[in-house]
Amino acid sequence: AEIAVIGLGYIGLPTAIMFANAGFKVTGYEIRKDVVERINSGKAHIVEPDIDDLLRKAIESGKLRATSNPADIRGKDVYIICVQTPLREDRTPNLTYLESAVETVAKAMKPGSLIVIESTIPPLTTVRMAELVEELTGLKPGRDFYMVHAPERVMPGRIFRELVYNSRILGGITSESAELAERLYRSFVKGQIFRTKSTVSEVVKLMENTFRDVNIALANEFAYLAHQYGINVFEAIELANSHPRVKIHVPGIGVGGHCLPKDPHLLVWPAKDDFGLIRLAREINDGMPLLVKDLLFEALRTINLPPEKAVVAVLGLAYKGDSDDTRNSPASAFVEAIVDDVAEVRTYDPFVEGTHGSLEEALRGADAVVIATDHTVFRSLDWETLGKLMRNRVLIDGRRVVEVPPEGFVFKGVGRGEY
Ligand code: SAJ
CATH class of the missing domain: 3.40.50.720 (NAD(P)-binding Rossmann-like Domain)
Known part of the structure; x- marks a missing residue:
């Protein structure tokens, strides 16, 4: 053939x-x-x-x-x-x-x-x-x-x-x-x-990605609650997942890519009625970059730096770790959400062209770093050394890349209500 x-x-x-x-x-x-x-x-x-x-x-x-x-x-x-x-x-x-x-x-x-x-x-x-x-x-x-x-x-x-x-x-x-x-x-x-x-295969495909999107939205809502209760959501999720029939997804700065943000809309579009859960999950996930913005501004307040004076370095622009794909990236949504409120936004992503050439260059003189993508290389950064390049040391983790907050930093992260 x-x-x-x-x-x-x-x-x-x-x-x-x-x-x-x-x-x-x-x-x-x-x-x-x-x-x-x-x-x-x-x-x-x-x-x-x-x-x-x-x-x-x-x-x-x-x-x-x-x-x-x-x-x-x-x-x-x-x-x-x-x-x-x-x-x-x-x-x-x-x-x-x-x-x-x-x-x-x-x-x-x-x-x-x-x-x-x-x-x-x-x-x-x-x-x-x-x-x-x-x-x-x-x-x-x-x-x-x-x-x-x-x-x-x-x-x-x-x-x-x-x-x-x-x-x-x-x-x-x-x-x-x-x-x-x-x-x-x-x-x-x-x-x-x-x-x-x-028609079954069409629905199956859309259900798969909607399942993932809705589950991530649930995890993201748990992250919101963890801030209110002053606990680390990742510890709570790990413990909940020790139950044989519970498998909570990973909360973070948002859901990007070419599929998950779009497919739930395709699933409900031809239907006369739907019950709103699928749409609500989309709204929750789309709102996550704004939670990270709140965390950043809270941290800037604790060091008495007005946002409009802050130089912010965003690490990662791809929609997920070790990818160069920026389609519907929550990192870009985050940049858009803060760009008019701060003095300067710099982006650094080793996989994405058009971002800063080096991490050091992006951090030099910056007041805050926001981790927006879970690239593997970001997990082993030496914050003590990098911190010396910065004017102020605020570190915001949108993707649970930093396990233990480095010394000398004001640290906040999605779902990390204990700081
Ligand atoms: N994400 C979370 N928490 C999680 C899992 C993912 O915040 O627990 C985020 C990621 O960081 C990313 C987004 O969700 O921003 C989507 O990433 P992904 O790894 O879930 O999926 P994609 O978009 O790379 O690929 C998905 C896959 N679908 C499922 O796993 C059900 C893939 O199998 C599909 O073929 C693909 O969509 C597609 O083309 O539809």
């Missing part, structure tokens, strides 16, 4: 590479011409362990080729759509990328083609897209073409391992559609494969 992958981003490129290295002839379709050129020269435009070696292998074997020309994806057996489904300003889903990908496929496909949507989509979307294809081509869904929702479930940073070993949900518009997709994905998936209806 010949495969076209539509959209060569964080999911599309790794998926195209996996199918190519499993022996399929794969054409990757991507509108950004610079990305196409880079990929064809064997260089990935995203950061992910092992991606460069695996991509080079796929390009050198001649199995993978990227293109911006829709004519190059005509008459394929399989189309795999991996475009983003972001939110608009008003938090409703923007499905225009998906719809234009489906239109591109409708023009290129032939009778008998299998269309797979890997994008995370609101419930009922696959069936709607099948109807769109029918409108555009006159082909009957389930009879003249097949369609499946095959949500990706991989964690950035471990994509190539998880693509192989995670289990996979294949939601077909018909059972035959799901069976065809199973045969395809078996070429590299070693995890379990479950077949179901497309």
Whole structure:
């Protein structure tokens, strides 16, 4: 079978590479011409362990080729759509990328083609897209073409391992559609494969990320309470988690990335009613950068420094540890929340371009440091030495990176009510 992958981003490129290295002839379709050129020269435009070696292998074997020309994806057996489904300003889903990908496929496909949507989509979307294809081509869904929702479930940073070993949900518009997709994905998936209806797979994917988001919101609410009771929430969580049926998540400065802040909105969007828990969890998590702002200003008060005179260094801009991804980063939300109230904000993130070149440079003359991302390198910093560079020593930990407050610092942290 010949495969076209539509959209060569964080999911599309790794998926195209996996199918190519499993022996399929794969054409990757991507509108950004610079990305196409880079990929064809064997260089990935995203950061992910092992991606460069695996991509080079796929390009050198001649199995993978990227293109911006829709004519190059005509008459394929399989189309795999991996475009983003972001939110608009008003938090409703923007499905225009998906719809234009489906239109591109409708023009290129032939009778008998299998269309797979890997994008995370609101419930009922696959069936709607099948109807769109029918409108555009006159082909009957389930009879003249097949369609499946095959949500990706991989964690950035471990994509190539998880693509192989995670289990996979294949939601077909018909059972035959799901069976065809199973045969395809078996070429590299070693995890379990479950077949179901497309509306079920859509909901499953969104439930997974909503589960995580709501659980983090609960942990964040526990952190708020810990401040009121003067205790360390992490000690309390550890003890609660010694119960065999309790597994509390990790509170922190907020929830970022391309999935968790968005997917709960996609889950409830098509519904007539919902009970508000999912939306409330979103609000709690979005409010966490403001809690960290309160902690910072409280600490500045204890050293009698008006915020408007304070130079603040923010460590970490990525949405999570050891990542370079700043999409929906709570660290950026925090910077935005304080930038108009303080004298100067400096950011330092070893993985993110456009931040300070060195940690020392960012800390020199600063009054306060705020840790906003749990990069591993931040865990072993020598605060005694770094403190000597600073004008005042305020340390705010948004990610439980500092276990024991260093001497000579005014220290506060999310959930650290004991200080
Ligand atoms: N976070 C917390 N506390 C926690 C866990 C995470 O504050 O206990 C924060 C992180 O710091 C980060 C955000 O949440 O800012 C999201 O990080 P994450 O590690 O939970 O997840 P992602 O966004 O990198 O990947 C998630 C994964 N989903 C689940 O674990 C249910 C991944 O498997 C999905 O494939 C991915 O979303 C996706 O693409 O949907």
